[in-house]
Amino acid sequence: MQPVPVTCNPTNLQPYEVALRSSLATPNPLLRLGTRGSKLALWQAHFVQNLLQAGGWPCEIVIIETKGDQILDRSLAKIGSKGVFTQELEDQLREGTIDVAVHSAKDLQSELPEDLEIVAFSERETPNDVLVSRQPARSLLSGEPFTVGTSSTRRVAMLKHFYPHIRPVDMRGNLQTRMRKLEEGHADALLLAYAGVHRMGYTDQVTQYLPTTEFTPPVGQGSIAVEASRHLSADKRAALRALVNHADSETCLLAERAYLRRLQGGCSVPVFALATLHGDEIILSGGIISLDGRQLLKETLLAPAPEADRLGVALAEKILALGGAQILADIRQKVVT
Numbered sequence: 001m002q003p004v005p006v007t008c009n010p011t012n013l014q015p016y017e018v019a020l021r022s023s024l025a026t027p028n029p030l031l032r033l034g035t036r037g038s039k040l041a042l043w044q045a046h047f048v049q050n051l052l053q054a055g056g057w058p059c060e061i062v063i064i065e066t067k068g069d070q071i072l073d074r075s076l077a078k079i080g081s082k083g084v085f086t087q088e089l090e091d092q093l094r095e096g097t098i099d100v101a102v103h104s105a106k107d108l109q110s111e112l113p114e115d116l117e118i119v120a121f122s123e124r125e126t127p128n129d130v131l132v133s134r135q136p137a138r139s140l141l142s143g144e145p146f147t148v149g150t151s152s153t154r155r156v157a158m159l160k161h162f163y164p165h166i167r168p169v170d171m172r173g174n175l176q177t178r179m180r181k182l183e184e185g186h187a188d189a190l191l192l193a194y195a196g197v198h199r200m201g202y203t204d205q206v207t208q209y210l211p212t213t214e215f216t217p218p219v220g221q222g223s224i225a226v227e228a229s230r231h232l233s234a235d236k237r238a239a240l241r242a243l244v245n246h247a248d249s250e251t252c253l254l255a256e257r258a259y260l261r262r263l264q265g266g267c268s269v270p271v272f273a274l275a276t277l278h279g280d281e282i283i284l285s286g287g288i289i290s291l292d293g294r295q296l297l298k299e300t301l302l303a304p305a306p307e308a309d310r311l312g313v314a315l316a317e318k319i320l321a322l323g324g325a326q327i328l329a330d331i332r333q334k335v336v337t
Helices: 015-023 039-054 087-095 153-162 175-183 194-199 234-243 247-263 305-334
Strands: 031-035 059-063 100-104 116-121 129-132 147-150 167-170 189-193 206-209 224-229 271-278 281-289 296-304
Touching: 031 039, 031 087, 039 059, 039 100, 039 175, 039 194, 039 224, 039 234, 087 100, 087 116, 087 224, 116 234, 116 247, 129 194, 147 153, 147 175, 153 167, 153 281, 175 189, 189 194, 194 206, 224 234, 247 271, 247 281, 247 305, 271 305, 281 305, 296 305
Parallel strands: 031 059, 031 100, 147 167, 147 189
Antiparallel strands: 100 224, 116 224, 129 189, 129 206, 271 281, 281 296
16 A cells, blocks of 8 residues: 655654554554454444555454353343453453454443553444334333333333333343344333444334433443553554544543443443533533432533543542442442442
């Protein structure tokens, strides 16, 4: 590949941009992308692959099965929240069989091992939850009781809080499995993330978009996270930063993940947060809800965008002081983590 013409002074570029431009002058080494094997996970891996290959980096996708893929007869809360969809991928990062692991950002635990890091976040998809049903008029607002399939403790708790007439039904499996179960009548509707529904082509079955002011999503929903060993070569890291990372989405997710990290939340803890950028400021709304849906705490703070991490910690401290610490303690007594 021919070098990309440089029309500005390279000394003014970010270090990873300088490294990327230099690497384009010579053939680039193969980048091995580790991923789970579901259709949605593969869509995400191919999305990252396409971005990298468009920038001149050849990629190979390596499928790795995780504990979360293997155990489908128990809820996520009962099989443990830490690394349920990531541990095996991280093991392969350490062994060097893959260069990076491609995850749904919402699946990543709040604290990564010291030898690993997130090197890129993709541009975020619409973060809303949606109701999916084969009945076009189906809505949580109708007042009609019906069953909704979900494996999320957050969604179950929010249904109990906002729509107590709805009966949650535990439903595990990849998106295609859940859609099949819906068709077979295991539930009247599903609560899902719009991002996955859209990427898999099921938007024609969305009957209701839930507002983020009510059903605030989990940290990271809608974005793809690329994880790597801290020993990843500088040229590969530079390529990932320049070709995959979306700066505004990264700023928002850094705030959300700082919030989650301070609360030590996970899949079994119904914690939620959503950050948005408004000019030079970042607005972070987040909270926690008890498992029975009776107690819901939510607050909103804002700060300059460069202070995303501090903002996340500040919001967590406020939620803890308002009663979140007791809600967390109660949840951890009831849930195996």
